[in-house]
Amino acid sequence: MSGALLEARGLRKSFGALRASDGIDFDVLEGETHAVIGPNGAGKTTFISQLSGDLRPDAGSIRFSGEDVTALRAPARSRMGFARSFQITSIYREFTALENVALAVQAHAGHSFRFWKPARSERALRDPARAILDEVGLGARAEVIAANLAHGEQRQLEVAMALATKPRLLLLDEPVAGMGNDETQRMVTFLASLKGRQTIILVEHDMDAVFSLADRISVLVYGRIIATGSPQEIRVNAEVRRAYLGEDA
Secondary structure, three states: OOOEEEEEEEEEEEEOOEEEEEEEEEEEEOOOEEEEEOOOOOOHHHHHHHHHOOOOOOEEEEEEOOEEOOOOOHHHHHHHOEEEEOOOOOOOOOOEHHHHHHHHHHHHOOOOOOOOHHHHHOHHHHHHHHHHHHHHOOHHHOOOEHHHOOHHHHHHHHHHHHHHOOOOEEEEEOOOOOOOHHHHHHHHHHHHHOOOOOEEEEEOOOHHHHHHHOOEEEEEEOOEEEEEEOHHHHHOOHHHHHHHHOOOO
16 A cells, blocks of 8 residues: 555464464554454454564565565564554553653663663653653653552553654554543543554554544454454444444444
8 A cells, every 4th residue: 555654465374273364464554543453363462463573474574664574573673663562561560650661761762671770860761751651641640650550550651651662653452451431531532642643553342442543444353354444434344243343333
């Protein structure tokens, strides 16, 4: 597709007899929020892991900004502008929210996470970290130990850490998983504020979040994308309704 920031072609990945990715073609445009939905076991996490470089496909190719990145592992893709959040929150629980984000700022500057002490005190790291926390709605919680944050706040913190690396492509794996209604709405409102200025691939089970955020939606079933289109096109697609959303969706 012309103008695509990322293009995947013919991705295949098997685990023994299980074909988790079965010839997937996928594009995401610059500035687009492209959601990937599907039932449990559809292969969504396997697919997103191939895009991020955490898992290498058995066949197919992935291009990012026109460059073939199929053979690159996750750290190399991160340096190119990939950032990923996971289904299970991945934060430094013993550090404050501010220290977590400062570490991400530090890593983006090319320094190892091992040298965390300067991140606790260096203004050049703490100031941008605090600005990002303000942006995601955690400014007032900056000095709270991450382990003491509510679950929804921890998910917000993980997104803040991803944004601190100034990614060109943000891969979000179920960002509202386990959240209550109020937490979910805050996260959706924040992600909506990124539309048009941040390219996002969103893997999510919450259909209200998906349909309110996505510019396009791809439906993955048994390792194959059965439909891609606008939220309205996906809503009325008969095959999607049968395979995933249900006849009464």
